[in-house]
Amino acid sequence: MPLRSLIVGIRSLSARGSSAFSPNKFGSLQRSDIPIERLVVPKPEKTKDFAKEKEFTVSKRKIKELKIPVGISKTERERLEKIQSRETPPPSHLCLIQCSKPEFNLLECKPGVSHSLCSTYWEKNKHSDEWFIIRRMTKESPSQFATEGNSWEHYVPDRLDPLIRDALADLSLKTPTQVQTQCLQAFPSRYHLFIAAETGSGKTIAYAAPLFTKLLQSKRKGFVEKAVILTVTAPLKRQTFAALSKLAAKTDLRLSMCSSDAGCSGDFDVLVGTPGLVAKTLRKRGASSDIKHLVLDEADMILDESFTDVLTEIFALVPVSDSITNPNGDSDGARIIFCSASCPEELECLADGVVDRQHLRYIKSPKLHSLSKNVELKFIRVREKDKIMRLQGLLAEDMRRGELNQTMIFCKDRATASFVHQQLQSFSHPVTLCISNMAVDENSRIFVATDVAARGLDLPRLSHVINYDLSRHLVDFLHRIGRVGRLSSSFLGRVTSFVRTPSEVRLTNAIELAARLGRPLSQIETDVSGQLKLARENRD
Template sequence: MPFTRLGLRTELLDAIKTLGYAAPMPIQEKSLPESMAGRDVIGSAMTGSGKTMAFTLPLLQRLLDDRDKDPHKGGPRVRALVLVPTRELAAQVEKSVGELARNSPVKCALIIGGASFTTQRDALKKGAEVVVATPGRLLDLIRGGSLHLSDVKVVVLDEADRMLDMGFMPDVRRIMKLLPVARQTMMFSATIPPEVERVVNEFMRSPVRVEVDRPRSTATTVTQALFPVTEGQKGELLAAVVKSDGVDSVIVFTRTKARADYVAHCLGRRDIACGVLHSDLSQKERDKAMQDFRDGKLTILVATDLAARGLDVPEVSHVINYDVPEHAEDYVHRIGRTGRAMTEGDAVTLVSFEEERLIPSIEAFIGQPIPRKALPGFAYRVPPRLHTYTAPMSSKFRLRRVIPRGGSSKFRR
């Protein structure tokens, strides 16, 4: 079905054509009729499937329709709010809103921590009708009297499960309670666990569920592989992989900020340039790393799971998990950075012996085994384990030391 049959306004259709989109993606085709009719929507689809446009289009359609009915609507009142978990995702959503609203008078403000309060207040004063925000900074501006939510007609919770994981749900609840009762609420996310549904349903009215892919599935355009290796050789193997033919643009994921810095140092020692992205860096440093990666000045970005959600970087050829993620959901989100919008990509996971215990739960979660491979020509000190790991029987039992009672104990006096 083409976009022209979805009832979108001319301003939006022209913007879509300029961006080069010929037809809606499945999540857009299924959700737009519901959301454009004003219904609350819970959308579940894989990362990279077009969720951002799925909520941005109906949001802008609503604002522009309201302007036609009442030309005085618009101006300095915030009428649409998009809440996201991270600054990087907020910046991408704000960019998407701007691109789709290019042929309209609708303005958007980006409200995130680490940026100037003055700049954000000025953006609101200039008449931003759409606010894309992280919860903490939004509450700061509300408490300071710089932002009011009494005119909001549409609210979007993007990546709600990640907001739950990051501990933002108390702030989200505070914000939702400040919104008018008469509003439309949309929630889009790669996965929707039951606890998120319970939280979100507090603030939604008979929501329509739209599900495209199984929440646990990985994109069919991503080729996955496990590379078993000792912990001591991970750095060497990583360097060898990124130097391989066909590896053009890489995101390397680590479990912690310290590990991200360590990996960047290991690559630097081998004269491999890379950027680093984690929450200990200033907003300016994070923005520069992302921009250099997008512009191709850097072909490798080392990141924590902070960056695993929502980042839309075209043509990422490889995702490499330097550390196996502790949670299977994070595996899905990480490898979703490649193979986006139906392009092909590769996801490589370096697995030490100590991390083998995490693989069965990931394979069970995604519903498929992940092939094990060895990198040709790499000088392994220990031959890689290329068969499925099975925990020894002894690991399934807890050994207890029995201390004899009575006078036989040498500790008794």
């Protein structure tokens, strides 16, 4: 195509296109009117200056702190993990039971939660030297009855003679205990009484104060009434007689004590003696219809099978009111007062065999069969060959505590007691042997005894009881620990028990479980001699 024709064509096309592409109809075709998509890059945020920031958040992620070494055995690792997993108690919470293994500790904030026993596997020798302590919860005797308006004066003169009240004041007995209050309230009735209260609660005064009041009232009216008090051992007989003599010091009551050589000399208002000597005295005396009160002290032992024959003879000589032993079957007989530190169901059945249950009233302490809260109890798993060495260490500590406190060591039999006595003498300890009915030297620092001394013996300076051999029965254990923490005690009491044999471990298990649960001891035995006799027969 010629160049001239091409130029003319372009010009004509431009003329037509100016009207076809009018901006009024189609808009501008300028560059700025064409939309262009662009990649917008966000501006980076300004970083915070943490040095100038006052508050900032920290990551909540916790990094586990390595507290247990890696190179130890699996058993040791599990033991350490168990110890570290225990919660740390607040400092205000007390440790009720402290153990050689801290994982068995019982804290005040969680009473009764941990029932695992520290002594569970003590039958195995590998657990030797382990121990646990039942801590003392109070310094005062739990038997003290603190109630507003409770005083001896409240019962004068109807239920308590003024002379007896004055004697109680001389004995520094300011207010009656709970069991003494209950006895003063119940004594005027004609019912037979069964007084069951913890050791050291004042049971002797509980029955003696209203009894002496009744005898004095009858004497002033011209009536003749006498009382007989039975005790299980000669030492307890002498101690009971001494306590009653102080109570009757301001009165004209005639107290007499049966002895093995002279018996009972002269007439009496109150006769104190062991069952055998009392039966012998009454047999010589003849008719005993004037005996209106018969007290069985330590009834759980007097009603034992070993005293059956002599008690039958006494009941034949002294008719008992409302009882099958009274041939007349009426109420014109003696009134029986049972007195015991334990009262299991079997003992109640034995009492029912003596008197009619409908005419028997029970006075029971709410703390009966419970561990004393004012006495510290420690149990140590030991080997037999280590006992003497540990005993020397305990006695050396007791001697450093002062010059007045006393210690009593209980053994399972006379042979063991004699051996321990001989060993302690060889180390120059001031020790006294108490295995017979001989009088006890109350000024001795150390006593070695059998269960003969566990009944009713009252030593105000006694501060420590050591069970060289743990008792065979729970009832004997209660009587042993009852030598300390009494109303008359001058020192805080504590008990240390050596545990070795399987039977001792089982007894320890029962005691520890009762302490952890905060409940009284269960399965308290009675008629112990009968059980031993039956066991011997089965063995043969």
